[in-house]
Every structure is written in C-alpha cells, then in structure tokens.
Amino acid sequence: MSVAGRLQGRRILVTGASADSAIGLGICRELAQEGASLVLMGRRQEPLEQTRADIAGPERHTVEVMDLADLDAIATRMKAIAAAGVLHGMVHSASFQGYSPLSRINAEQFDRYFHVNVAAPLMLAKGLRQKGVCEEGGSIVLIGSVAGLRGQKARSLYAASKAALVSLTQSLALELADKSIRVNCLAPAVVQGPKADEQFQLLAEAQRQALLQAHPLGLVRPVDIAKAATFLLGSDSAWITGATLPVDGGYLAG
Numbered sequence: 001m002s003v004a005g006r007l008q009g010r011r012i013l014v015t016g017a018s019a020d021s022a023i024g025l026g027i028c029r030e031l032a033q034e035g036a037s038l039v040l041m042g043r044r045q046e047p048l049e050q051t052r053a054d055i056a057g058p059e060r061h062t063v064e065v066m067d068l069a070d071l072d073a074i075a076t077r078m079k080a081i082a083a084a085g086v087l088h089g090m091v092h093s094a095s096f097q098g099y100s101p102l103s104r105i106n107a108e109q110f111d112r113y114f115h116v117n118v119a120a121p122l123m124l125a126k127g128l129r130q131k132g133v134c135e136e137g138g139s140i141v142l143i144g145s146v147a148g149l150r151g152q153k154a155r156s157l158y159a160a161s162k163a164a165l166v167s168l169t170q171s172l173a174l175e176l177a178d179k180s181i182r183v184n185c186l187a188p189a190v191v192q193g194p195k196a197d198e199q200f201q202l203l204a205e206a207q208r209q210a211l212l213q214a215h216p217l218g219l220v221r222p223v224d225i226a227k228a229a230t231f232l233l234g235s236d237s238a239w240i241t242g243a244t245l246p247v248d249g250g251y252l253a254g
C-alpha cells in the first residue's frame with residue numbers, strides 16, 4: 001500500500017519512543033501519520049510494542065531495545081539498524097529528568113543526567129555519520145527544554161544538560177554540514193501529560209497558578225512538539241540547521 005505524507009519513504013530513529021512517554025508517543029504518531037517508517041528505541045520492549053501498535057502502519061516500524069547509557073555500543077547498533085534500511089534522520093527524545101536541589105547532588109546523579117541527555121545524542125550523531133548509516137539530506141532533531149534556555153530552581157543538573165544540548169546542536173550542525181545532515185533542537189516548556197501532572201502535585205496552589213500563567217497560550221501539547229519535529233525532519237526546513245526552536249506557548253516571551 002502506498003503511503004502519502006511529508007515524510008513518506010523516510011526511515012527515522014526515535015529514542016524515548018515508549019508508549020508511556022506522552023511526548024515520545026505523540027512524536028511517533030505524527031511521524032507515522034506523515035508516512036515515515038520508524039525505529040522505536042527504548043529500554044523496555046513492551047511499551048515500544050504498544051507504541052508500534054498505536055501508530056499508523058505498524059508493519060512499517062521496528063522496535064529496538066537498547067540502554068543508551070551503554071555509550072560505546074551505540075555506533076555499532078546504528079550500523080546494524082542501517083543494515084536493515086538506511087536512515088534519513090533521528091529524533092532524540094529519551095532523557096533523564098527530575099529535580100536536583102544542590103543539597104542532594106552527587107557524582108552518580110551528574111552521570112545519569114549527562115549520559116542520556118548529552119553523551120547519548122553525541123554518540124547517536126557519531127553513529128549516524130558512519131558510512132552507509134544516514135542518507136545525505138538527513139535531519140537530526142534533539143528534544144531539549146526551556147530549562148536549557150532559562151534557569152530553573154532545584155533543576156540545575158537537568159537545565160545544564162539541556163543547555164549543553166543547545167551547544168551540541170550548533171557544533172554538530174557545523175560538523176555534519178559536509179554530509180548534508182542537519183541538526184536542530186526543540187525546546188518545549190511544560191507539556192501536558194502524566195509528567196506535568198506529577199510536577200503539579202508537588203506544588204502549592206499559588207505555585208501551580210504561577211506555572212500555568214507562565215504559559216500564555218497554555219501548556220504545550222505533545223502534538224505541538226510532534227508537528228515541529230515533522231517540520232525539522234522534512235524538506236520544508238531544508239536550510240535550517242544549528243537552531244533551537246522553543247515550543248513553549250510563549251513561556252520564554254515573558
């Protein structure tokens with residue numbers, strides 16, 4: 001059956017694709033709807049299978065169980081993935097998130113944030129640049145956060161890791177330009193879903209209201225990030241690289 005859409009015929013790796021990530025699932029739904037064939041990556045098979053069953057054209061997609069903390073294994077795995085079909089891009093949505101008040105920071109925590117949020121996308125980009133892994137004209141989309149662009153109390157590790165992603169986006173864009181691979185970053189503010197619900201549970205009513213009011217258009221919906229990712233993966237953004245685009249309902253405008 002032929003598939004129409006802006007990403008028709010493109011094979012895209014999506015990390016953090018587990019069905020219990022509202023953002024990962026939202027991205028996969030949209031990319032699949034636009035005709036892409038997806039490689040769904042995460043550490044747990046079952047939630048990845050759930051995503052595959054949920055999105056358009058399940059038969060076009062494959063599931064790839066991998067722990068991205070195993071940095072040295074990433075390039076080899078990318079070769080193996082490409083052996084089954086060359087890639088046209090990647091969305092790195094997997095992350096380690098949480099609060100890290102100064103009083104509780106230790107070296108292990110530092111590693112957990114920076115392995116998945118910074119080192120993994122670096123190694124994924126390295127994997128993608130290997131011969132035969134990604135087509136010319138490919139596109140990498142890294143999911144950052146407004147926390148990387150504005151300070152957030154008690155989130156210094158998460159925020160610093162997402163700020164590093166902004167820098168990585170620029171340097172990787174320069175380094176991969178000679179292979180015609182573009183690299184961009186999306187910076188969402190608070191996204192509707194279970195994670196936001198958990199965050200709101202921790203806040204007092206006044207803090208909840210302040211956080212809601214910091215989003216003039218309202219909280220971000222997963223589909224807003226998914227649409228922006230589709231744009232950055234497709235040919236409509238062919239001359240955009242090295243950019244970080246807030247998808248934040250106006251959070252950074254205030």
Ligand SMILES: NC(=O)c1ccc[n+]([C@@H]2O[C@H](COP(=O)([O-])OP(=O)(O)OC[C@H]3O[C@@H](n4cnc5c(N)ncnc54)[C@H](OP(=O)(O)O)[C@@H]3O)[C@@H](O)[C@H]2O)c1
Pocket residue numbers: 015016017018020021022023024041042043044047066067068069092093094095096097116143144145146187188189190191192195196
């Ligand atoms: N939620 C928000 O409000 C918000 C706001 C701004 C930005 N963001 C960003 O948006 C992205 C998605 O956020 P999210 O809250 O939906 O998801 P998330 O929980 O941060 O991560 C998504 C998935 O990544 C996978 N993952 C985590 N560590 C991994 C590892 N070592 N190896 C492979 N996969 C791993 C997990 O699936 P498995 O357990 O199956 O591996 C997890 O379900 C993240 O980059 C986040 O920082 C989120």
